[in-house]
Amino acid sequence: MPEIITDPSPNCDDRGPGFTVDMLVLHYTGMETAAAALERLKDPKAEVSAHYLIDEDGNVHRLVDERMRAWHAGVAHWRGRTDINARSIGIELVNPGHEWGYREFPEPQIRELEAICLGVLTRHPIPARNVVGHSDVAPTRKTDPGELFPWERLAGTGIGLWPAASDNLIMEQPVLADALTEIGYDVTDFSAALKAFQRHFRPDRVTGRIDAETARRVFGLVEMIRRDDGAVS
Numbered sequence: 766m767p768e769i770i771t772d773p774s775p776n777c778d779d780r781g782p783g784f785t786v787d788m789l790v791l792h793y794t795g796m797e798t799a800a801a802a803l804e805r806l807k808d809p810k811a812e813v814s815a816h817y818l819i820d821e822d823g824n825v826h827r828l829v830d831e832r833m834r835a836w837h838a839g840v841a842h843w844r845g846r847t848d849i850n851a852r853s854i855g856i857e858l859v860n861p862g863h864e865w866g867y868r869e870f871p872e873p874q875i876r877e878l879e880a881i882c883l884g885v886l887t888r889h890p891i892p893a894r895n896v897v898g899h900s901d902v903a904p905t906r907k908t909d910p911g912e913l914f915p916w917e918r919l920a921g922t923g924i925g926l927w928p929a930a931s932d933n934l935i936m937e938q939p940v941l942a943d944a945l946t947e948i949g950y951d952v953t954d955f956s957a958a959l960k961a962f963q964r965h966f967r968p969d970r971v972t973g974r975i976d977a978e979t980a981r982r983v984f985g986l987v988e989m990i991r992r993d994d995g996a997v998s
Contacts, residue, residue: 774807774828776814776836780851786831786889788853789882789924790838792899793909794818795862802859812836815855817881823873825881831888841902842951843895849902854885858910869913882924894949894990896925897965904961905954912968928966928985936980944983948990 780786792815794802799820805811806818806828815837818826829835837855841847858870858878870878885891898914899907920927935941941959942952950958960973966986967979 769825769827772803772807772818772826772828774814774835775809776806776812777829777833780832780834784848784851786852786854787891788843788849788895788897789885789889789891790849790853790855790897790899790902791878791910791914792837792855792857793860793862793911793914794857795860795864795909797861797865799859802857806857815857817855818857818859819874819878819881820859821871821874823871823877825877831885838899838902840906841899843897843902844949854889854891856881856885860910863908863911867911867913870910870915875915875918879919879922879924882919883922886924893920893923893926893993897949898961900961900964901950904950904957908964912964912971914968916965916968926986926989928982928989930978930981931984931988932981933984933988934977934980935984936975936977938975941975941980941983944987947987948983 796802803818806814814829814835816829816831816835818828831854834850835855836850838849841849843849858874899909916925917927919925938955942955945952945958945962952958956973960971963971963979966982
């Protein structure tokens, strides 16, 4: 069994009154080594942290108690809200990222991530549509966890969503922008928002440009969200 190491980071504070954890945000570290990432996440001068750091061998560092606000999302937006840190759990995966040699996430790391995520989802009322990547909530700034991240696999275990392609094929930008907004994206920069969607749900074509399969998946996700919302109401 991978080891869970309690390794506190000072980079956290109270969530504030009235905040319920209803988001799970996944990241990659984007640094050359796990040691460098851990050092940064614990450095008070860096002012950045996460609740968990998962190494490539599956070992887990618990950095911030889930009751506290970790500083992982930065300037971010989802479903009209910008207070992402106050309402989320953040998990960092050791991976050098696009700058230092982006690579696939090893099986021990993903297996432990699944276990950690399922635990988080039992402790907090996080809807599947609010399991997102850093690039989803900050599309103009971030690319993590990236197009190699196995979102479809996680959705199969009950972590997040993975839509079937819709029969609805509308490729006009204003209509797609409305659909992306309904999903949760900030579409101020439409191309960046579409690229973030592709990175998550269309990883074989991350262009920021409209194509038929991307459009079908956008509307497929909208339809899935609407069905889920109807089942809850």
